[in-house]
Amino acid sequence: MSTLRLLTAGESHGPQLTAILEGCPSKLALTAAEIDRDLARRQLGFGRGARMTIENDHAEIVAGVRQGRTTGAPIGLVIGNRDAVNWSKVMSVDVAEEAPAPVTVPRPGHADLGGALTFEHDDLRDVIERASARETATRVACGAVARRLLAEIGCRIWSHVVRIGDVEAAPDGADRRAEVVDDDPVRCLDAAASARMQAAIGAARDRGDTLGGVFEVVVEGFPAGVGSYVAADRRLGAKLAGAMLSIPAVKGFELGAGFAAAALSGSLVHDEIFFEEARGYYRATNRAGGVEGGISTGEPIVVRAAMKPIATLLHPLRSVEMRTHARVEAHVERSDVCAVPAAAVVGEAVIALALADAALDRFGGASVGEFRDAVQVFTDHVRRR
Numbered sequence: 001m002s003t004l005r006l007l008t009a010g011e012s013h014g015p016q017l018t019a020i021l022e023g024c025p026s027k028l029a030l031t032a033a034e035i036d037r038d039l040a041r042r043q044l045g046f047g048r049g050a051r052m053t054i055e056n057d058h059a060e061i062v063a064g065v066r067q068g069r070t071t072g073a074p075i076g077l078v079i080g081n082r083d084a085v086n087w088s089k090v091m092s093v094d095v096a097e098e099a100p101a102p103v104t105v106p107r108p109g110h111a112d113l114g115g116a117l118t119f120e121h122d123d124l125r126d127v128i129e130r131a132s133a134r135e136t137a138t139r140v141a142c143g144a145v146a147r148r149l150l151a152e153i154g155c156r157i158w159s160h161v162v163r164i165g166d167v168e169a170a171p172d173g174a175d176r177r178a179e180v181v182d183d184d185p186v187r188c189l190d191a192a193a194s195a196r197m198q199a200a201i202g203a204a205r206d207r208g209d210t211l212g213g214v215f216e217v218v219v220e221g222f223p224a225g226v227g228s229y230v231a232a233d234r235r236l237g238a239k240l241a242g243a244m245l246s247i248p249a250v251k252g253f254e255l256g257a258g259f260a261a262a263a264l265s266g267s268l269v270h271d272e273i274f275f276e277e278a279r280g281y282y283r284a285t286n287r288a289g290g291v292e293g294g295i296s297t298g299e300p301i302v303v304r305a306a307m308k309p310i311a312t313l314l315h316p317l318r319s320v321e322m323r324t325h326a327r328v329e330a331h332v333e334r335s336d337v338c339a340v341p342a343a344a345v346v347g348e349a350v351i352a353l354a355l356a357d358a359a360l361d362r363f364g365g366a367s368v369g370e371f372r373d374a375v376q377v378f379t380d381h382v383r384r385r
């Protein structure tokens with residue numbers, strides 16, 4: 001991100017998460033309730049662990065907003081960790097009288113080993129606390145701000161789960177019910193597949209195992225002409241991929257037809273170009289996923305992410321005790337069985353942040369009005385060409 005800058009701090013069991021979002025235009029109507037709505041959506045989903053019943057996330061806006069509107073100053077957000085009261089000794093800033101027992105067995109699939117070696121930690125707690133996906137709450141909170149900004153230019157962002165483990169949802173048709181997707185326990189639009197996904201999660205839980213899956217993020221109404229082919233770091237697809245792969249446990253990314261396109265002939269993949277006086281240029285298909293040559297086409301932006309199965313296992317995999325190098329079983333933390341529905345909400349947030357940044361980069365605007373006008377001028381210009 002360049003025009004919109006985000007920095008977060010905070011440990012999973014520390015007193016709070018803190019975020020500073022800089023570069024948001026002034027005069028954007030914003031309430032903590034709107035941010036809390038997305039924070040609550042991140043906590044949903046069949047397959048979550050006990051933590052989600054303890055935390056009921058609330059964002060406190062501590063800077064950059066006055067009388068319900070952004071001022072153009074950095075926006076400061078704070079999300080308290082309710083669970084912190086149970087961890088005050090372990091997480092104490094000052095040296096505790098009685099040193100907490102260190103975690104010395106790294107969990108495969110986590111940052112534990114790499115973090116300990118990189119930062120020379122003897123207690124893996126120093127890694128676990130920051131590497132935890134708890135950090136994604138701050139990105140969801142700031143993503144809600146980006147979503148509000150994009151709504152000002154007619155943009156809507158939503159997501160749905162298309163695979164959990166080996167259960168795949170049927171391809172959805174024209175009726176993509178964004179409004180109802182949160183009502184489903186795994187945020188899947190195919191009711192029959194949803195039931196099988198929930199059964200698969202239950203079975204994995206009974207086995208002491210975990211599951212991953214695939215989710216799709218859809219962005220409707222994003223203007224054409226954002227991004228560029230002239231330099232690698234201006235390509236919109238690269239920004240979307242970087243955003244998605246910044247989510248812990250996301251290991252795969254697809255734009256539009258993605259990997260499926262590799263198996264098809266070109267005549268079945270590329271989107272033919274049409275023109276109508278009232279509409280301007282448009283496509284009848286959208287296999288490109290709304291980006292061609294690194295530039296948005298004006299069609300919906302459609303991206304998918306593959307999330308690996310949760311790495312913390314009730315029946316742990318083998319590991320090594322770091323003081324003795326003895327072969328042991330991995331450390332077990334309280335954990336989710338499947339977090340794909342929640343990761344999809346995080347996906348919406350990081351895509352909102354990436355697109356808001358790219359749009360601000362392209363159109364500028366110190367106030368929301370200026371931003372909106374610049375988008376409108378360009379959109380009208382494109383329609384007349």
Ligand SMILES: Cc1cc2nc3c(=O)[nH]c(=O)nc-3n(C[C@H](O)[C@H](O)[C@H](O)COP(=O)(O)O)c2cc1C
Pocket residue numbers: 049109110111131132133136247248249250308310311312334335336337339342343346
């Ligand atoms: C919303 C969300 C919730 C997650 N919950 C857990 C969890 O409860 N237990 C766990 O082991 N990993 C969980 N993860 C994944 C880990 O944070 C991640 O696998 C780990 O930090 C290692 O990073 P890496 O998979 O990107 O290498 C979650 C990820 C997300 C996006």
